[in-house]
Each structure stands twice: as C-alpha cells, then as structure tokens.
Amino acid sequence: MQITKREVREFFESVVIAGVLAFFIITFVAQSFVVQGQSMEPTLHNGERLFVDKVSYRFSNPDRGDIIVFSPKGSPNKKYIKRVIGLPGDKVMIRKRKVYVNGNPIKEDYTLEKTLGNFGPYHVPKKHLFVLGDNRNNSADSRYTSLVGFVSYDSIEGRAFWVYWPLDNMRVIDHESYKNIN
Numbered sequence: 001m002q003i004t005k006r007e008v009r010e011f012f013e014s015v016v017i018a019g020v021l022a023f024f025i026i027t028f029v030a031q032s033f034v035v036q037g038q039s040m041e042p043t044l045h046n047g048e049r050l051f052v053d054k055v056s057y058r059f060s061n062p063d064r065g066d067i068i069v070f071s072p073k074g075s076p077n078k079k080y081i082k083r084v085i086g087l088p089g090d091k092v093m094i095r096k097r098k099v100y101v102n103g104n105p106i107k108e109d110y111t112l113e114k115t116l117g118n119f120g121p122y123h124v125p126k127k128h129l130f131v132l133g134d135n136r137n138n139s140a141d142s143r144y145t146s147l148v149g150f151v152s153y154d155s156i157e158g159r160a161f162w163v164y165w166p167l168d169n170m171r172v173i174d175h176e177s178y179k180n181i182n
Helices: 005-029
Strands: 030-034 049-053 067-070 080-086 091-095 098-101 119-123 128-132 156-165
Touching (some): 030 156, 067 128, 080 091
Antiparallel strands (some): 049 156, 080 128, 091 098, 091 119
8 A cells, every 4th residue: 555645745734733723722712630639629639630611711700619720820830720719809708717708608518627717808809819729728729828819810721610530530510609699
C-alpha cells in the first residue's frame, strides 16, 4: 500500500483542524481541572478530575453557591477551586461558628464541620467575590488576604460543573443556592 501526497496532506489538515478545535474549546468553552488537596471536602476530593465551564460567566456573573476555579492573587500561576459565598457589595462575617452574609446565617449542609474563628465583617468590593472552601478549617480562601483575599472577576477561569474521573464517582457538581440572602 502506497501513501499518496493527497493522503499525507489530508492527514496534516486533520491534525491542524483538531489542534485549532482543541485550542478553541480549552480557551473559550471548557477546560479540565484536577482537584489538589482536601479544601473542598466533602463536595470534591483530592485527585478528582472535572470540567470547568468557561462560557457561562461571559453572559452572567457568578452567583452565591457556585464552585469556581480561579487564580489567587498571591499565586497567579496556580489554580484554586472554592465556593462563592459573597457577591460584590455583600457584608460577610464569621461569628460563633457560622458564616453570615448581609447579617443572615447561611445554611451549609455541605461542610465537614462548623467554621472556626471570627472574621470580618468585611464588604466585598465591586467586581470581586468572597470564597470559602467547603472544608472550612482546612482551606486557604478569602479569609487569608495575602494569599487569596477577595477574588477578582478577572481571575476567574470558570464554573466547575462535572466530575468525570474517577469513573465510579462521575457526577454533576451541586451548586448550593443562597438566593434568599439579601
């Protein structure tokens, strides 16, 4: 069997098209992410692989309860994954092992244990978010101002939406709703 110039050209065209499509998808649509550490336990586990939706925040802003991937200001070359607790203008504080947004305690059935320590109250700046890991007492998050602090909209990679690995734990990621907080 002889390979013709036409077959070689078609092969290279296919490789180039596949490369361009992969670049487009990774840049604008969805990207794979590996969870590193226990800061999002019990919702997400160390080593799980998931997809991050990079499209939805082009048309809408993040909402309370969304699980996002972002680059923290203290380590711009790293990627963190945390849950959105406070939106721009919100007043966030932690008192008596509870998280309060605008004076209201939020219901958090997804955390491992109650949140230790006191924090705030702080107002979330414009175009920024306040984020916490679900494993509150083992998470570098917005409470650590030099490492993470408030998360800028510009540093958000996207919204986590689907765990695809390991296969026996494949699932759609549950985003908590805090719509009743004013």
